Structure formats: C-alpha cells, structure tokens
Amino acid sequence: MKRSLAWWLQCAVTLVIAAFLLVPAIQSILAGVTANYFRGLSSGLTLKWIGRVWELYSASIFLSLWLAIACLVVTLVIGVPAAYALARNPGRLSRMLEEFISLPLAIPGLALALALLQLYGTLSGFRTSWTFILVGHVLYTLPFMVRSVLAVLMAMDFRSLEESAATLGASAFTRFRTVIVPNAMPGILAGALTVVTLSIGEFNLTWMLHTPYLKTLPVGLADSYASMRLEVASAYTLVFFAMIVPLLMAMQWASARAQRIAQ
Amino acid sequence: MxxxxxxxxxxxxxxxxxxxxxxxxxxxxxxxxxxxxxxxxxxxxxxxxxxxxxxxxxxxxxxxxxxxxxxxxxxxxxxxxxxxxxxxxxxxxxxxxxxxxxxxxxxxxxxxxxxxxxxxxxxxxxxxxxxxxxxxxxxxxxxxxxxxxxxxxxxxxxxxxxxxxxxxxxxxxxxxxxxxxxxxxxxxxxxxxxxxxxxxxxxxxxxxxxxxxxxxxxxxxxxxxxxxxxxxxxIGNAMPLAGQMENGVLHLPGGRLELPASAAGKTAYIRSENIRLDQAGSLEGKVETVTFSGGHFRLAVGGVLPDGSLLYLQHPGRTAPESGSTVRLTIDPSDLIYLADQTSTHS
Structure with missing residues (x-):
C-alpha cells in the first residue's frame, strides 16, 4: 500500500515523541539492573541493586503501603457519607462546601504542609507519629473520593431509589447500606484506587511532614537520589514503578467503568 | 383498610x-x-x-x-x-x-x-x-x-x-x-x-x-x-354553547336551541359524541376540518358558536361531508349539561 508523505511525517513525529518519553524510562530501568552504570551494559546485568534497595528502604515501602491503606479507610469513612450528604442537599451551601473540600487540589502541597506544621508542629507526640503524615494525605486525597462518589450519585436517581426503599420499611441506615452504597460502588471503587495511588506517590507534602524515621516511598526515592549510587536510585525507581503501574492501570479501568455507569 | x-x-x-x-x-x-x-x-x-x-x-x-x-x-x-x-x-x-x-x-x-x-x-x-x-x-x-x-x-x-x-x-x-x-x-x-x-x-x-x-x-x-x-x-371535553338566552331559547350564530326552564342563568355544555349531522337539524355551520380516526370521523364545524369557536362532533359511518360544505346539526336537549358560569367554580 502506498502511503502519503503526510502519513510518513505523522509517523516520524509520533515515533520521536514516543522515544523522547520512553528512552529515559528505559535507560533508568536498565541502570537499575546494570552492575556498573559507568562501564555500561558490558559490566553485566544484576539484581544486586534491587536487593540493596530492599535492605535500605523496605521500611519506606511498608510505611507507604500502610499509609495508603489507612488513608483509604479514612477517606471512605468520611468521603462516602460526605458525598451522599452533598448529593442529598443540593444548594449553595453544598456547592461551597464541595469547593472547600476541593481546595487542597489547588493549594500547593508545601503550603498545606506548612499550615499543618504551624498548627500541630508543637504537639511533639503527634508531630513525630505516622498519623501526622496521614492527616496530610487525607486532606489531599479526600476531594478525589468525594467527587468520584458524588458524580455517580448525581448520575443515578438515588432519591427515588431511597424513597422506594423507605416505603418498603427500610430505615435511613439500612437504605444507605443496602441501596446507596451498592449502587455508588463504581464511584467508590474509582475513588479508592485514586486515593491509594495518590497516597503512595505523594511527595511534596509528605517531604515537608516526614521525620528521618518516617520516610515514605517517594521521600526515600529523593533520599536515594541524593545520597546513593546512581544504580541504587535507578533500582529504586524500578521498584516504585512496579508498585504504582498496576495501581494506575486498575484506576484507569475503574474510572472508565464508573463513567460508563454514570452515563 | x-x-x-x-x-x-x-x-x-x-x-x-x-x-x-x-x-x-x-x-x-x-x-x-x-x-x-x-x-x-x-x-x-x-x-x-x-x-x-x-x-x-x-x-x-x-x-x-x-x-x-x-x-x-x-x-x-x-x-x-x-x-x-x-x-x-x-x-x-x-x-x-x-x-x-x-x-x-x-x-x-x-x-x-x-x-x-x-x-x-x-x-x-x-x-x-x-x-x-x-x-x-x-x-x-x-x-x-x-x-x-x-x-x-x-x-x-x-x-x-x-x-x-x-x-x-x-x-x-x-x-x-x-x-x-x-x-x-x-x-x-x-x-x-x-x-x-x-x-x-x-x-x-x-x-x-x-x-x-x-x-x-x-x-x-x-x-x-x-x-x-x-x-x-x-372529563370528556364538554364544549360550552355560549349564546343569548331568551325565553327558554338559546340563540347561537348558527341557529337556535330550545332549552328547559331550569337552564336559566346557566351555560349549556355538549360533548362531541352527542352532536349528530341531521338535514332537519336546527343548527347550521360550515365544516372546517375532517379527520378520520378509525371508528368515526371527527368534524370541526365553524359558524355555530360565537367568536369563531369551533364545535367538534363525531360522525360515524363510511363517508363524511367534505370540508367547506355546509351542514345542519341536531343536539338532543337531554344530552346537554347545565353549569353555572365559570367565574363561580374556581373558588
């Protein structure tokens, strides 16, 4: 088949851009499994650096996972009922409240962290505990949960569903548990994956809040870039990728599903 | 219950x-x-x-x-x-x-x-x-x-x-x-x-x-x-027959109807299914539109009621008068409904 010149040009531009994005990633991944980066691939491939990352930073990995789970639990407990309350009482006040919850999206993480430090920095027990970082993560991720659930609730006629459950004898809590939550599930799932992904990857807020004993995965990454061999830092990136990419894919899938249902 | x-x-x-x-x-x-x-x-x-x-x-x-x-x-x-x-x-x-x-x-x-x-x-x-x-x-x-x-x-x-x-x-x-x-x-x-x-x-x-x-x-x-x-x-689209009442006779632009004494001071209403085409009828009007709706024809007749209002009637049978033709209608007074004027009903 004969291709036009335009087709070849488009193809070339696409390949150049793809290379521009992919080459550094490939190089970084290769650096993480190369025995000696400065001598290049000829020095041989090794898993030594990944082992070293595990030795040095496994605590960061577990702290990040733990924080992400805790953050998810808190945003579920606060966010789902909050979204439901906002959907139930549409009005100027609800809009303002929704905007207010969403503020952390617009404010730089550093500013948010500074505010937290000013307010709670002197409570040394709290300041040095992992829950301090958790508060920051919850502030940052809560709007994603609320908006995701709210979008699904607004798309379905939840009021009629709830009213029909009420005429059938269901109390307010039973209605929430058996009708609202199951039907909002696509939004809850999409929100949950977003919250976990964001919590694991969050850097600038966490960097301000962390203590030397509480380094999360991205904070550890910065640390390794600053103070370790390039191979260790690259191996760390590889570990980070391995954790975050499946989450990212699951998130894409879940939000596509939520959007399909919302239509 | x-x-x-x-x-x-x-x-x-x-x-x-x-x-x-x-x-x-x-x-x-x-x-x-x-x-x-x-x-x-x-x-x-x-x-x-x-x-x-x-x-x-x-x-x-x-x-x-x-x-x-x-x-x-x-x-x-x-x-x-x-x-x-x-x-x-x-x-x-x-x-x-x-x-x-x-x-x-x-x-x-x-x-x-x-x-x-x-x-x-x-x-x-x-x-x-x-x-x-x-x-x-x-x-x-x-x-x-x-x-x-x-x-x-x-x-x-x-x-x-x-x-x-x-x-x-x-x-x-x-x-x-x-x-x-x-x-x-x-x-x-x-x-x-x-x-x-x-x-x-x-x-x-x-x-x-x-x-x-x-x-x-x-x-x-x-x-x-x-x-x-x-x-x-x-319920059933009753139409008002708005005309001049004089001595038990209702005068309409298209003719006259004799009404019982009890009708005095009220408006007479009629439904389309109770109006018949009749050569000897007392009312006359001009067919404006004819619509066939399966069981019957629906005719809109002008000139019977004042102010250009149309009177609708249902005409059974296989043929209907053409639009533009003049027809005579009859209404059985026993089918009329007498109601006090509209102003007093919506209190």
Missing amino acids: TLTIETAAKTFADGTRALCPTDLTVGPGEILSLLGPSGCGKTTLLRIIAGLERPDAGSRIRFDETDVTGLAVEHRNVGMVFQSYALFPNMSVRANVGYGLKVRKVPADERRQRVDEVLRLCRLTDYADRPTHALSGGQRQRVALARAVAPRPKILLLDEPLSALDAALRDSLRDELAAMLRQFRITAVFVTHDQSEAMAIADRIAVMSSGTMLQVGRPEELYHAPANTFVARF
Whole structure:
C-alpha cells in the first residue's frame, strides 16, 4: 500500500515523541539492573541493586503501603457519607462546601504542609507519629473520593431509589447500606484506587511532614537520589514503578467503568 | 383498610401552595384515582399519604382508626409504585420483590414462599433471577407492583404507573394493571393525568386542579353530572354553547336551541359524541376540518358558536361531508349539561 508523505511525517513525529518519553524510562530501568552504570551494559546485568534497595528502604515501602491503606479507610469513612450528604442537599451551601473540600487540589502541597506544621508542629507526640503524615494525605486525597462518589450519585436517581426503599420499611441506615452504597460502588471503587495511588506517590507534602524515621516511598526515592549510587536510585525507581503501574492501570479501568455507569 | 384524609394541605418552603386543605375517604379495597393536569397537587397528596412529604400543621391522615400523620414513611406500611419504578439496579427481580420482607426481618423460608407467590401473581416467575435492566417496560412495571405488594401493605399508592411506557403498550397494560389491582383486593390510590386511564382502573375518581379537589365520584357520575366547568371540560371535553338566552331559547350564530326552564342563568355544555349531522337539524355551520380516526370521523364545524369557536362532533359511518360544505346539526336537549358560569367554580 502506498502511503502519503503526510502519513510518513505523522509517523516520524509520533515515533520521536514516543522515544523522547520512553528512552529515559528505559535507560533508568536498565541502570537499575546494570552492575556498573559507568562501564555500561558490558559490566553485566544484576539484581544486586534491587536487593540493596530492599535492605535500605523496605521500611519506606511498608510505611507507604500502610499509609495508603489507612488513608483509604479514612477517606471512605468520611468521603462516602460526605458525598451522599452533598448529593442529598443540593444548594449553595453544598456547592461551597464541595469547593472547600476541593481546595487542597489547588493549594500547593508545601503550603498545606506548612499550615499543618504551624498548627500541630508543637504537639511533639503527634508531630513525630505516622498519623501526622496521614492527616496530610487525607486532606489531599479526600476531594478525589468525594467527587468520584458524588458524580455517580448525581448520575443515578438515588432519591427515588431511597424513597422506594423507605416505603418498603427500610430505615435511613439500612437504605444507605443496602441501596446507596451498592449502587455508588463504581464511584467508590474509582475513588479508592485514586486515593491509594495518590497516597503512595505523594511527595511534596509528605517531604515537608516526614521525620528521618518516617520516610515514605517517594521521600526515600529523593533520599536515594541524593545520597546513593546512581544504580541504587535507578533500582529504586524500578521498584516504585512496579508498585504504582498496576495501581494506575486498575484506576484507569475503574474510572472508565464508573463513567460508563454514570452515563 | 379505610384511608381518611382531613384538611390535608401542603405549602412549600418558598410559599407555593401545592395543596389546599383537602378531605377524602377511601374505603376498604377501593381503588381511587387522583386525576388532574400536571401541577394540580395530585402527586403531592399521594406523597403526603405515603409519608414522603410532611403536610402543613392541622392536616390529619388516618389508616382505619390509627393516626399516621406523624409516622415516618418506613413505619407506615404503605406500598408505592413510582413513576420511574425506581427498581434497585443492584438486585435481581427476586431480591427487589423480597426487599420489603427482608428489611422487616421476615424469616427466609416464609420470605421465599411469599416472594414466589407474588411473582406468580404478577407473571414474573420466569424472570425471577434476571437483573432488572434486562426487563422490558411492562415487566419492570410488574416488578415495581410486585415489590410494593409483597410485604402486604395497608394501602397501595401508584404514581403515574403507566406514563413510562410506550403509547402502544399503555392501553393493554392499563387493563392488565386494573385486573391485577382487583386481584390483590387492596385499598389503592392511583395518580394519573389521563382520564381514560382513571376511568378504566378506578372505582372512584377525584378530579383535582390547582391544588383543589373539585369533585369526587364514580366515572359515570363525573361524566354525566360534572360539578363544574373544569370537570366537564377535563372529563370528556364538554364544549360550552355560549349564546343569548331568551325565553327558554338559546340563540347561537348558527341557529337556535330550545332549552328547559331550569337552564336559566346557566351555560349549556355538549360533548362531541352527542352532536349528530341531521338535514332537519336546527343548527347550521360550515365544516372546517375532517379527520378520520378509525371508528368515526371527527368534524370541526365553524359558524355555530360565537367568536369563531369551533364545535367538534363525531360522525360515524363510511363517508363524511367534505370540508367547506355546509351542514345542519341536531343536539338532543337531554344530552346537554347545565353549569353555572365559570367565574363561580374556581373558588
């Protein structure tokens, strides 16, 4: 088949851009499994650096996972009922409240962290505990949960569903548990994956809040870039990728599903 | 169960009066229809009965002798079929129908038995395990009905249950719904804006307009003896014969009609099905339009009524006069309805 010149040009531009994005990633991944980066691939491939990352930073990995789970639990407990309350009482006040919850999206993480430090920095027990970082993560991720659930609730006629459950004898809590939550599930799932992904990857807020004993995965990454061999830092990136990419894919899938249902 | 409503009224927060103080009694096993144009307050009244809307102070709702005015919707034991059906999308047909029994903690054995029975009565047994989105409109309506009656409610409330269906389906499902409601032998209140629906299903009809209940009665009563002009026009489209009354004779632009003495000071109304084409008729007019609608022709005749109003009539038979031709009409005075002037009826 004969291709036009335009087709070849488009193809070339696409390949150049793809290379521009992919080459550094490939190089970084290769650096993480190369025995000696400065001598290049000829020095041989090794898993030594990944082992070293595990030795040095496994605590960061577990702290990040733990924080992400805790953050998810808190945003579920606060966010789902909050979204439901906002959907139930549409009005100027609800809009303002929704905007207010969403503020952390617009404010730089550093500013948010500074505010937290000013307010709670002197409570040394709290300041040095992992829950301090958790508060920051919850502030940052809560709007994603609320908006995701709210979008699904607004798309379905939840009021009629709830009213029909009420005429059938269901109390307010039973209605929430058996009708609202199951039907909002696509939004809850999409929100949950977003919250976990964001919590694991969050850097600038966490960097301000962390203590030397509480380094999360991205904070550890910065640390390794600053103070370790390039191979260790690259191996760390590889570990980070391995954790975050499946989450990212699951998130894409879940939000596509939520959007399909919302239509 | 007898439903008694005393001075039920509803004023919304912004001050709109959705329902003026209304009294109504629905007897045991009776099917009553609330009929009126949209915005007349019929759905508000239904929601007040259900407990979904809180009426103004001074309103009283009783189920038999029990005052339920302050009782929350979930404790009233009503069954409701919503306009959108509001089936739970996360549950199968069976789970939808069993929901009311489940939240009332009916034991599983008894629940299964009861659900099976209701599914059978509503001819849904074959669809029991399907998800609700895999059903047709008519099947969804039956699921909504089955779900509402399964917990054996004291009263069944239906909010425009046929309006979500195609026009073609609506007529056949109307009769089916009427038959199913009779078979449940349950007191029912049924909201509609369609008079033929109300007539086909209800024992009695309550006609509502702008938040007021205008007349309550059997369909024949409303048709033959409407209490005011709104009811006369809404049920069966009665047309006013506005002319000059002199000594028992009504003078119209198209001729004259002799009326009984009791007609003095009132307006005479006539329905299209009671006007006949007749060479010897006392009224004359010009055919403006002719529409064939299957069983009969519908003719619009000008020149009979003042101010260019058209008089509609139904003409059976195979042929009709052409538009533009002059025809003579006759009206049997016994078919006329005499009503006081419109101004005094909408108080």
